[in-house]
Amino acid sequence: MAEKKSRKVIITCAITGGIPTPTMSPALPYRSEDIARQAVEAAQAGAAVLHLHARHPETGAVSIDPEHFMRFLPQIKRSTDAIVNISTGGSVLHTMEQRTAPAQQASPEMCSLNMGSMNFSMHPLADRYQDWKFDWEEPYLRNSDSYIFRNTFRDIAYISRELGEGHNIKFEHECYDVGHLYNLKFCMDHGMFKPPVFIQFIFGILGGIGPDIDNLVFMKRTADRLFGDKYLWSVLGAGGAQMGLATIAATMGGNLRVGLEDSLFIERGKLAASNAEQVWKIRRLIEELGCEVATPAEARAMLGLKGPDNVKF
Numbered sequence: 530m531a532e533k534k535s536r537k538v539i540i541t542c543a544i545t546g547g548i549p550t551p552t553m554s555p556a557l558p559y560r561s562e563d564i565a566r567q568a569v570e571a572a573q574a575g576a577a578v579l580h581l582h583a584r585h586p587e588t589g590a591v592s593i594d595p596e597h598f599m600r601f602l603p604q605i606k607r608s609t610d611a612i613v614n615i616s617t618g619g620s621v622l623h624t625m626e627q628r629t630a631p632a633q634q635a636s637p638e639m640c641s642l643n644m645g646s647m648n649f650s651m652h653p654l655a656d657r658y659q660d661w662k663f664d665w666e667e668p669y670l671r672n673s674d675s676y677i678f679r680n681t682f683r684d685i686a687y688i689s690r691e692l693g694e695g696h697n698i699k700f701e702h703e704c705y706d707v708g709h710l711y712n713l714k715f716c717m718d719h720g721m722f723k724p725p726v727f728i729q730f731i732f733g734i735l736g737g738i739g740p741d742i743d744n745l746v747f748m749k750r751t752a753d754r755l756f757g758d759k760y761l762w763s764v765l766g767a768g769g770a771q772m773g774l775a776t777i778a779a780t781m782g783g784n785l786r787v788g789l790e791d792s793l794f795i796e797r798g799k800l801a802a803s804n805a806e807q808v809w810k811i812r813r814l815i816e817e818l819g820c821e822v823a824t825p826a827e828a829r830a831m832l833g834l835k836g837p838d839n840v841k842f
């Protein structure tokens with residue numbers, strides 16, 4: 530009997546992000562060498578895509594300074610063939626020109642592209658901690674109840690033009706609610722993005738759709754209707770929803786994202802020791818379910834990427 534082929538699953542690992550702060554976990558990397566090391570270890574564990582933000586190496590505060598990215602990108606490229614994905618959503622306080630500056634300089638294979646404007650708040654997290662490692666952390670979290678994460682149609686068109694057309698970068702389309710799928714459909718109908726588009730369904734951000742399985746099924750069904758066979762999808766569950774939703778995504782035929790940007794935990798009440806620990810865990814879970822982890826080369830073919838020889842770092 531012919532052996533049935535197992536399905537390849539792209540694991541994205543989001544290494545440090547802009548939501549958690551250093552007080553919350555000693556494992557959260559913010560020095561360039563720690564970001565690079567954890568990224569490489571996550572790739573060795575099975576992550577085909579590394580979603581990267583930068584931080585100030587001394588304070589751990591979120592940074593969109595291209596120079597901070599360039600401190601770790603070359604080291605990552607030297608040590609792994611995993612796909613580098615640079616965030617364009619690293620700050621709610623800066624212009625789109627500033628947010629895209631790291632990607633303009635580094636010209637990676639992939640970038641994030643947030644598909645709608647929204648509330649994006651971490652303020653409830655501030656009540657969980659008393660002693661802060663750095664002064665910036667508490668006000669940063671508390672003030673997020675007044676932030677609007679701005680991603681207008683004009684902003685999206687700007688990123689499409691500058692990074693998509695300008696650098697042949699493929700996007701991780703971050704969709705935090707069902708309306709964002711319709712925004713993407715509108716943009717595709719106006720010729721902005723070439724299929725297959727890669728959609729990250731995001732659940733559990735305060736301001737976006739909640740982390741319920743019903744919502745995942747609803748997002749998937751809506752995307753099937755809107756995009757048919759012209760899309761690939763992945764799931765990001767924030768906080769405690771991370772591993773459960775990622776496992777369900779894999780069993781439903783999708784891809785998944787883990788990493789300390791999205792959750793600091795490895796199980797209920799236990800901090801993860803590293804990004805790689807989360808990648809190893811989800812890998813074990815989905816391999817038990819008959820899925821196979823996509824290599825970077827396989828992920829490049831699935832996503833139609835320009836290749837690592839065409840980046841500028």
Ligand code: KMH
Nearest residue numbers: 546616617618619641703
């Ligand atoms: N922090 C995630 C919920 C971005 O970097 O552009 C979404 C994200 C956005 O990763």
Ligand code: ZN
Nearest residue numbers: 543546616790
């Ligand atoms: Zn991110």
